[in-house]
Amino acid sequence: MDHLVEKALEGDHRAIARLISLVENESPFASQIMANLYAHTGKAHIIGVTGSPGAGKSTLLDKLIDNLKRMEKKIGVIAVDPTSPFSGGAILGDRLRMQSHALETDVFIRSMGTRGSLGGLSRAAYEAAMILDACGKDVIFIETVGVGQSEVDIVKIADTVCLLLVPGMGDDVQVMKAGIMEIADIFVINKADRDGADRLEAEVNIMLDLYGSKAWRPPIVKTVAERGEGIDALCKALADHKKYLSESEEGKKRFISRIKMEVEEILRREIAKVVEEKWKENCDDNLIRSLASRSIDPYTVAGKILGEIFSRGL
C-alpha cells in the first residue's frame, strides 16, 4: 500500500487510478490512503464544468486542455454522470472524444457513474479530486452532465464553477438551470456564433444585476469551442477567479467551509455505518410485523436503538 501511494505521489497514472478505485469502492484502506495524501493536497485548481447535454462541454474541455498543456500544466479530468447506468451509453460517445488525451502522461481522465446515493457520488468525485491534487495535478476538471440539483451538489465541491449556456436552448432549460446559476463563478456562452447569443448574454446580465451581490461578479465568456474561439479568454477568466479566491475574504470563507465540510463528511459516513450495523442487530421479522400492524411506531423503535448507541445518555 505504501508503495502504491509512493508511486501515485510520483505521478504514476496507473497507481493513481488504483488509489481512486480503492477509495471509490470503500476499501478498508480508504481512510488511511486519504489521510496519508492529505498533507500533499491544497495546491491544485479544481474547476467544475456543467451545462445541459449538448452544450458542448466535452469539446470545450478538449480545447481548454490543449491550452493548459501549452502552459505546461498537469491536468486531471473527472467526468461524472449522475443519471442512472441506464443512460450510460448516451454519454460514453461524448467522453470518447476526450480519449485523445487519455494516453498522454500528463492528462489523467476518469469517469464516474451513479453507485447508490447521490451523496456517495459527489463524495467519490471529491476524493478523486483530492487524490489528483496530492499527486501533482495543477488543474482538475470535474465535468457533469445535466443541470439538476445533482449537478449542483457535485460541481460545488470545485473552487471555480463554469456554467455552459447555449443560445436557443429554450425556456425549460433556463428554468432548470436556476439552481446552478447561483453557484456559477463563470458563465460560458458556447456556440456563440449562433443567433441569440447577445440576447442570452443580456439575460444573464439581468439575472446577475438582480441577484448577484457578491464581490465577484461572474464574467460572461463567449466561446465557439469547436473552432477554438474564446478559449484564451476563458483561461484568463479561470486564472482571475483563482487569484480572486486566494486574495479575497470570500475565498478565505470558502476555504474554511471546505475544510469543515471534509470533517463533517467523514463523520456523516462513519455514523451511517454505525446506524446500519445497529439497525441490522435490532431489525427482525417480529419488529417489522409490529411496525406493519402499526402496534408500534418507528419513532419509539428508533428511540430504543439510540438509547443503546448512546448508552451514557448524551
Added chain:
Amino acid sequence: MDHLVEKALEGDHRAIARLISLVENESPFASQIMANLYAHTGKAHIIGVTGSPGAGKSTLLDKLIDNLKRMEKKIGVIAVDPTSPFSGGAILGDRLRMQSHALETDVFIRSMGTRGSLGGLSRAAYEAAMILDACGKDVIFIETVGVGQSEVDIVKIADTVCLLLVPGMGDDVQVMKAGIMEIADIFVINKADRDGADRLEAEVNIMLDLYGSKAWRPPIVKTVAERGEGIDALCKALADHKKYLSESEEGKKRFISRIKMEVEEILRREIAKVVEEKWKENCDDNLIRSLASRSIDPYTVAGKILGEIFSRGL
C-alpha cells in the same frame, strides 16, 4: 398539541397545515406528533407525479382530482420544487391553476421548496404525506418539477410513480429522464394529440422490452389533459397498480423496505444532531488552522470526535 392532533385527525385543514409546518420546521414536538399519528397511517394511496417542465403535470392533476372527487375520494397534494428559491416564481404560476381546488374542503394542497439539503426535502415531503394519510386523505399526490436525480429521490417515496412524457420534447430530455424511467410504474404520454405520440409510445415500449423484467409491466396511458381525454384510463391504471401492490410479492417487499426506511431515516437524523453538536464543540480556530496548514488531516480529527461520541468503542 393534543387538541391540534385531534382536530387534524378529524380532517380539519387548518390543523393539518399547522402539523405539517411544525414537522417541516423540525419543531421539538415533531417526533411526538409523528409518533402519535403513525397508528392512523397506512391507508392512503401515495402517487408520485413527475416529468419535464411543460409536460402538463398541473393540468393533468387538475383533471385527475376532478375524477377522484366524483368517486368521493379525499385528496391531498404535495407540490415539491427541488430547484432553488431562485426559480420559485416560474413554478408558482402553474400551481395557481390548482388553487381552484384549494378552498374546497376535500382537497388539501401544500407547496414545498428547497430548504437546505435535498434529503431534507424528500423527508419533509414524506412526513407531510404521512400526516395527510393519518388525517384521512384517500389519495395523496406528490408532484415534482423536473426530471433530475432530485425528483427521482422525491417521487420514489410514493406507492405509485407516474412519469409524464410529451411527444417532440427532443432527445436531450429523453436522456435526462433515464434515471426516472426505471422507477416509473405508469407512463403517461400527455398531449397525445401531437405528432410523434405513437413513436414515443413505441420507444417507451422498446425500453421496457429491454430493461423491464419486473412482474408489473408499466402501462402506457395516452392523455390530452387539457381536454380531459384519457383521465379515466389513467385512474384505472392507478387503481390497478394499487391492487397489484396489495397482492404481489413486490408490493410486500416495497412495503417492508419502506417501513425499514422510516426507522433508518429517524436514526440518521438523530445521530446527525449529536455529531453536529460534538463537532461544534471541537471545531475552533486552532483546529481549522492546523487543517489548513495540513499539519493534521480530517480523518484523524473525525476519528477523535467519533471516539468521544461512541465512548464504548463500537
